[in-house]
Amino acid sequence: MLSAAIFIPIIAAIVFAFLPRPGAGGPVTERRLQGIATAIAAVPLILLVVAWLNFESTGGFEQVEAFDWIPTLGIGYRVGIDGLSLPLAAMTALLFVVSIAFPVDLRGRAIPYFALMLFLEGVSIGLFLALDLFLFFVFWDVSLVAMYFLIGAWGHGDAQRSALKFFIYTFAGSLPLLLAILGLYLVTEPRTFDMAEIIRQQPLASGTLYATMVFAGFFVGFAIKTPLVPVHTWLPPAHVDAPGPASAILAGVLLKMGTYGFVRILMSMMPDTWAQFALPIGILAVIAILYGSLVALAQTNLKRLIAYTSVNHMGYVVLGLAAAGTVVTGQEAARAIALTGATVEMVAHGLITGGLFLISGAMLARGGTYEMDEYGGLLNRTRSLTGLTAILAFASLGLPGLAGFVAEVQVFVGTLAIYPALAAVGLLGIVVTAALFLRMLQRLFLGPLPERWLRFPDLSRVEASALGLLAFFVILIGVAPAWLLDVVDSFAGPFVGRP
Amino acid sequence: MTDQVGMVAMVGDVLPELVLVAGGVLVLLYALIAPLRLQLGAAVLALGATIVALALSVAMLAGPESLTFFDTYARDRSAIWAKLIVLAATVAVIGLSVPWFRKDPRHGEYYTLLLYSSLGAILLAGATDLKEFIAAMLVSSATGFVLAAYHRRSSPSAEAAIKYYLIGALSNSALLIGVAYLFGLAGSTTLAGLAAGLPEEGGPALVVGVALVVTGLSFKVGAVPAHAWVPDVAQGAPAPVAAFLTTVPKVGGFLFLARFVLALPPEAAGWQPLVAILATATMTLGNLACLWQVDVRRLLGWSAVSQTGYGLMAIVALGSSDLAVPSLLFFLMAYVSSNLAAFGVVVELRGRTALADYAGIAQERPALTGALAISFLSFIGVPPLNGFFAKLLLFAVAIQVGYGWLAIVAAVNTVISIFYYVRVLAPSYFDRAAGPVPVLGRSAGWATVVSAIVVIVTGIVVEPFVRAFAESGLLIR
Numbered sequence: 001m002l003s004a005a006i007f008i009p010i011i012a013a014i015v016f017a018f019l020p021r022p023g024a025g026g027p028v029t030e031r032r033l034q035g036i037a038t039a040i041a042a043v044p045l046i047l048l049v050v051a052w053l054n055f056e057s058t059g060g061f062e063q064v065e066a067f068d069w070i071p072t073l074g075i076g077y078r079v080g081i082d083g084l085s086l087p088l089a090a091m092t093a094l095l096f097v098v099s100i101a102f103p104v105d106l107r108g109r110a111i112p113y114f115a116l117m118l119f120l121e122g123v124s125i126g127l128f129l130a131l132d133l134f135l136f137f138v139f140w141d142v143s144l145v146a147m148y149f150l151i152g153a154w155g156h157g158d159a160q161r162s163a164l165k166f167f168i169y170t171f172a173g174s175l176p177l178l179l180a181i182l183g184l185y186l187v188t189e190p191r192t193f194d195m196a197e198i199i200r201q202q203p204l205a206s207g208t209l210y211a212t213m214v215f216a217g218f219f220v221g222f223a224i225k226t227p228l229v230p231v232h233t234w235l236p237p238a239h240v241d242a243p244g245p246a247s248a249i250l251a252g253v254l255l256k257m258g259t260y261g262f263v264r265i266l267m268s269m270m271p272d273t274w275a276q277f278a279l280p281i282g283i284l285a286v287i288a289i290l291y292g293s294l295v296a297l298a299q300t301n302l303k304r305l306i307a308y309t310s311v312n313h314m315g316y317v318v319l320g321l322a323a324a325g326t327v328v329t330g331q332e333a334a335r336a337i338a339l340t341g342a343t344v345e346m347v348a349h350g351l352i353t354g355g356l357f358l359i360s361g362a363m364l365a366r367g368g369t370y371e372m373d374e375y376g377g378l379l380n381r382t383r384s385l386t387g388l389t390a391i392l393a394f395a396s397l398g399l400p401g402l403a404g405f406v407a408e409v410q411v412f413v414g415t416l417a418i419y420p421a422l423a424a425v426g427l428l429g430i431v432v433t434a435a436l437f438l439r440m441l442q443r444l445f446l447g448p449l450p451e452r453w454l455r456f457p458d459l460s461r462v463e464a465s466a467l468g469l470l471a472f473f474v475i476l477i478g479v480a481p482a483w484l485l486d487v488v489d490s491f492a493g494p495f496v497g498r499p
Numbered sequence: 500m501t502d503q504v505g506m507v508a509m510v511g512d513v514l515p516e517l518v519l520v521a522g523g524v525l526v527l528l529y530a531l532i533a534p535l536r537l538q539l540g541a542a543v544l545a546l547g548a549t550i551v552a553l554a555l556s557v558a559m560l561a562g563p564e565s566l567t568f569f570d571t572y573a574r575d576r577s578a579i580w581a582k583l584i585v586l587a588a589t590v591a592v593i594g595l596s597v598p599w600f601r602k603d604p605r606h607g608e609y610y611t612l613l614l615y616s617s618l619g620a621i622l623l624a625g626a627t628d629l630k631e632f633i634a635a636m637l638v639s640s641a642t643g644f645v646l647a648a649y650h651r652r653s654s655p656s657a658e659a660a661i662k663y664y665l666i667g668a669l670s671n672s673a674l675l676i677g678v679a680y681l682f683g684l685a686g687s688t689t690l691a692g693l694a695a696g697l698p699e700e701g702g703p704a705l706v707v708g709v710a711l712v713v714t715g716l717s718f719k720v721g722a723v724p725a726h727a728w729v730p731d732v733a734q735g736a737p738a739p740v741a742a743f744l745t746t747v748p749k750v751g752g753f754l755f756l757a758r759f760v761l762a763l764p765p766e767a768a769g770w771q772p773l774v775a776i777l778a779t780a781t782m783t784l785g786n787l788a789c790l791w792q793v794d795v796r797r798l799l800g801w802s803a804v805s806q807t808g809y810g811l812m813a814i815v816a817l818g819s820s821d822l823a824v825p826s827l828l829f830f831l832m833a834y835v836s837s838n839l840a841a842f843g844v845v846v847e848l849r850g851r852t853a854l855a856d857y858a859g860i861a862q863e864r865p866a867l868t869g870a871l872a873i874s875f876l877s878f879i880g881v882p883p884l885n886g887f888f889a890k891l892l893l894f895a896v897a898i899q900v901g902y903g904w905l906a907i908v909a910a911v912n913t914v915i916s917i918f919y920y921v922r923v924l925a926p927s928y929f930d931r932a933a934g935p936v937p938v939l940g941r942s943a944g945w946a947t948v949v950s951a952i953v954v955i956v957t958g959i960v961v962e963p964f965v966r967a968f969a970e971s972g973l974l975i976r
Contacts, residue, residue, distance in 0.1 A: 070965055072962060179903075182898055
């Protein structure tokens, strides 16, 4: 069933690629195509919800489906879920359904667009469900290619250049990752790429040059994807020039692949080396938090602002991971909370920032610009747009009652016990983030309404339902998070060795 | 009696090669007597001979691995797999050539030369004796020179052939001197004799001899220092010939290079660092030269050079890693299929070379552009294509034998290579086409699409190939 969740969108994408172009009845056929694509995208979501209902929180990998793909080299097709990957995969599926349904300028190339989006959905879910390092890497690289074409063909501004920068930068990050995977593979006994087996074996003890090189390879690869300062510079151009739904996926899903890799591969398979470098990683995370929020504060371009808040939010995640990965005994509860907070932040950020990017796409379609100073006073014209933007913006800055708060409070409570200084400095980021989002809301929705926006259209029914769905989950996680926290905790507890 | 049985067994070992020889003769005779409008029959005959040879080689896979013809020729599974790759490539090139040479009045003879050139590469892949090696090199090179010049009234074709010939002549001379040195040192020309007879402690004569032979082989595989012919042949020779010459001789060259380094005394000849340095120089030079190419065919030529650099990483690991032979064979399979797909697109687009002419072709010819994209992504090493798996194996063996720096250099070069491959692909997908995009003909299109499909399928269904390659011996005695 998990394999069906991965491959149904992929096969649908291949079928789409062979469809003839829609005929002269342009918009009608495009809309039907969008409906079909959304329906297909919903299938993995339904399957993952069923998987969630069957989830037994044992602390290990569940519902594993495996077959020997390349036994000569120890490569297998292995997929399964645990408390870490299930929420991420489900969030991925939800975000894709919303993004595929969201209206976008298809530029007459509807079929390749939906084919690529469906393909990317299958690949992204596959990455989170993969339990084999080779399979993980295959999905990692393929997602880069799909996103490259999405940005290049349907983007705006300097789309081709941003797409190329994205591709080269992240591909350059994937090669140290590949070398590190090979480095780890070559020391397993017998040679295997099986993640569960490697986690069990812990083949690479810390302290040797080889271990440090492998760690560095993994760290660089995941840091570029996350992205951590200073290797984040591919993010703003890629986000700004991508079409709205692709930006949502880029921020909501692709960035999580980096942080997921940190936990699933680096912290699980090389915990001693991670603990060795936990403090420098935590410092990098705090730098990302402050840098991201301060640069976002200075932005006048809406999309760049949201892009830099992504840098900021991923800083919270990595800070929580750094705290969770230390081996301070007696602090298991704090470390578990930090790890849970980091994971919930991954899920929450996906929903929140994905929604914000979709909104910015809607703004571009109506106003033709991302410059926030061009707008103003839209509160009366666009009630639902204002309301949804406000909910998502407040969630992003961590207002209690919304998803962002649940995540951030756990990250900071956990980190406060381990690295109190880092937590204190990181809290400043929240203050700056609050300021920047309030300014954004003020610039867009409050104040006088310029003449040219007297007929500014509100969100359409499709847009409002899509964003409403995201907002619903953001509020649900904020108000009643137990259903999510229990699942994540089933992974986090055993991970930190809580008795 | 045993002698006769032995003779029959020997002949049985080289049945595919004999089929190619006989096929070549038949094609030539047919081409001499057939009128112009029936010259296509020569292609059909050549295709038939190749397919018969393919079938016989597949049958040989099940047989015992041994040396034959008085230890000068190997029938181990590595040689047979190399044979299969060469013959499959020849089938594809015949498919590309039929529409390309349709108007040429003497194109029947072309197929004879093609058959003999692939025979030369096959002999090179199985050679375990230096004399056999020289003979195979000459058969392969001489036919290659003529093939490169086949557009008789075209000066780029003649220029490509002359450059190919001059560099070939120079490296062949170096090769012969190197062979003479090694024969003098070991007292025997068979690789087994070399392994037994070469002085363990090394010495200047050994180093010089090895260096000269490796230089001669670098001509065949298109590596530094004898690489300069590759971009010229890729650009100037007839496009199907360019496809052939940048893929098939490499297979033979790599196989013999692999056997040769296995025959050398491990430390004394210093061949491992030498090959590692050649690999670095080749991949880096080929890569950097691609960056400012504005002619797609020339770019494919330099890309072929850089790909050879990656392949040499497998040679570095020979003797020290059990993954070395599988990585070499898988690399050859991946490289040949990807390169044929790329050149196939060029052939099918009627030899379109200028980079600017590739803008927007995706709207007009989506399947062909898809084949080009698949080929380039395979060169870059994107899963689930076979080029990715080849690179994975190459990186793995390099790290395994302590040449991690080589893997890092290859990784950096891979990132650089994205620039120029995307420089062709991005305009083809994102820009608007300037006009209609005419294509050549049916068999060329089919050959291209089938190559691209092979690139994808062998990237996913990897196990049978990897298992077969892992069980393939590489005999020298």
